[in-house]
Each structure stands twice: as C-alpha cells, then as structure tokens.
Amino acid sequence: MGVSIGFISATTKELDRAEQDPGWANAFVYELYTSEDFPMPDRPYGGPEKAWAGLQFLIDAVEVQFDFLMDGGQIVDDGTLFGWSAEQVAGVARDLRATPWEQLAAHYVPEKMMSEGVYPNTWRFDAEGELAWLESAYDDLVGFFTAAAGAGYGAFMTFSF
Template sequence: MGMYISFVGATTEELDRAEKDPSWADEFVYELYDNEDDPLPGRPDVGLDKKWAGLQFLLDETDVHLEFLMDGFPILEDGTLFGYSADEVKTVARQLRATPWEQVAAHYDAEEMTKEDVYPRIWDDDGGEWLEDAYEELVEFFGKAADRGLGAFMTFSF
C-alpha cells in the first residue's frame, strides 16, 4: 500500500452537494471510477499514484501554486476527499499551462529529495524522468477540467 492522489472532474452542483453531504460524496466519487453511466460523459480524471510528493517538491520551486494536501476544501474529516471549485481549477490550469516540464524538471535534485525524505523515497539520478508523464497528465487534467468549466474532487488514500 502507499499514499496516492487522484483527481476527477466535478460539476459545481456535485461539489455543492458534497460539501453538504460528505457521505454522499464519498460514495459518489468511489462509484465514478466504476460507473459506465457517468452523468458527465468524458469526465476528466488523473491518478498521480505515488508521484504526487515528487511533483510537489518540484512545483514548490516554480510559479505554480498547487499544494496537493492543503488546497481545495476538505469534504471528509479524515483528509481523504477534497473539493476544488471551478475557479480554483481554472487558476491552477493557467499556471500549469504556463509552466513547461523543462522548467519544473530543472528543480529535480535526487540528493536533496532523499535528504528531505520526499515520499516515496526512491530518488536517484535519473533526472526525475518518471515524473514527467505524471506532470503532463496533471496539466492535461486541469486543462480539460478548466475548459469544461469543471471543478474537481481530489482523493488522497494512505
């Protein structure tokens, strides 16, 4: 097991209901990943898996203001489900789109990441190449959600 982060697009109505009824939200988001009858066809989603902390380390050195474990609003008290408004998604999308991978990757420092105990503690001198796909998927997710006027649910499992 490990600590994983995923995002899935959400309508304003879904986010409003989630805030009022967290137990509904917990079940709804869980079912989104298994539901072929999603009420929002082509709903964008991204799973960062264990790569989120490495991305966070790199993003902290850029102009992208995204803190996976601090942004959005908490839906479940245990810290496993958060909501991001459509405005928050739009802001993050704009920042991510303006920040190419090369600018993010320039901050990869295996020694420092190991020293700071950045999860999942497997950093080596590969230059963070395995983080590139996750970054591009994150940019794509926020871009698609923003273009459709969506907010997002973020799940954090540990």
C-alpha cells in the same frame, strides 16, 4: 499500496452537495471510479498518483502557487476527499500550462529529495527513470486540469494512504 492522489472532474452542483453531505460525496466518487462506464469521455480524471510529493517538491521550487495538500476544501473529516471549485481548477490549469516541464525538471535533485524524505523516497535508485516518471505524471496533471477547466468543471481530489 502507498500514498496516492487522484482527481476526477465535478460539477458545481456535485461539489455543493458534497459539502452538505460528505457521506454522499464519498459514495459518489467511489461509484464514479468503479462504474462500468469509467473512464467517461465527458468527465476528465487523472492525477499524479504516487508522484504527488515529487511534483510538489518541483512545483515549490518554481514558486507556482499550487499545493496538493492545502488547496481545495476538505469534504471528509479523515482528509481523504477534497473539493476544488471550477475557479480553482481554472486557475491551476492556467498556472500549470504556463510552467513548462523543463522549468520544473531543472530543480530535480535526487540527493536533496532523498535527504528531505520526499515521498516515495526512491529518487536515488533510478534517478533518470524517476525523472521520466515525474514528467509523465506532470503531463497527466496538466492534461487533467486543462480538460476539466475547458469544460467548466471543478474537481474531487482523493487522497488515499
């Protein structure tokens, strides 16, 4: 299965309720993802999935102020659900849109990523294919944050392992 991160947009009201009732939040997010209506056109979702650590490596190299595991507020004590305010989502959207993929890709060094144990630690097996995978994940991430920010949403971030 592996370690994966995903985002789904959330209203301020939903985030406020989640902070007060983490059990409700867990159930609510699960229902969003398993609903017959998923994906919902008015509720952006996406994520880097298993590419999160590779993207974090590249994002850190260009000094964008974005951290999958440190940003957002922890909702569930086990660290599997976080809330990102509408302001955070808008800021991340702005920063990611200002950072073209080519700027990140210039820091892709499979050997260094392998030596540092960057998850999923497969960078040397198909270096070009992994780079294309990271680019696709980055495009999805930028698309999610841009759409969520454009609609005034915050987000729930799921961290599964």
